[in-house]
Amino acid sequence: DTEVTQTPKHLVMGMTNKKSLKCEQHMGHRAMYWYKQKAKKPPELMFVYSYEKLSINESVPSRFSPECPNSSLLNLHLHALQPEDSALYLCASSQEGWPGTGGNEQFFGPGTRLTVL
């Protein structure tokens, strides 16, 4: 199984809501990532988990809270978001924690399209 799954596919939320995005992989990968992608822009790295520990936080606002319950699951908890947070949120996984290493390419999920009203 070389698939990364993400739920939900679409999410609409108000600025006072609390919601969560979910990501799952069963490839035995030990690194998982959250990216944010705005329209017609490249993905921007938000967080990296390596062996279930947060290893990189790219200065993301605290209204985004990641969680890695186990090596197969990654969540992104959302609270008090702003309309400018509307974007495609992508999850990815790789064998180890730095995709710049040879043979450590990332596998991406289809993303969650988030709209903040």
Added chain:
Amino acid sequence: LAKTTQPISMDSYEGQEVNITCSHNNIATNDYITWYQQFPSQGPRFIIQGYKTKVTNEVASLFIPVDRKSSTLSLPRVSLSDTAVYYCLVGVHSGSARQLTFGSGTQLTVLP
């Protein structure tokens, strides 16, 4: 701020070879260069990865000069289904840290 740049768009005809270049002046010393393909409303898909010289797989080739400050993705004999956005991904030096950065992306349009 280190930038990883690509041409915004390219057009090609079916059956032609397409070369897309990525400029990454500040690439981290030990990092590989990876290329991805992305269709609308989908996640990026891995194409090829390399560290130096030339790498070839069943779908593409990757050319990397000695100084590693750029890389060129070569797609042989493109078809309509290759119409997509192509991104390079590298680790770059950012101050004392290393930052994972996607290139600006190249929209490839293959015409019949």
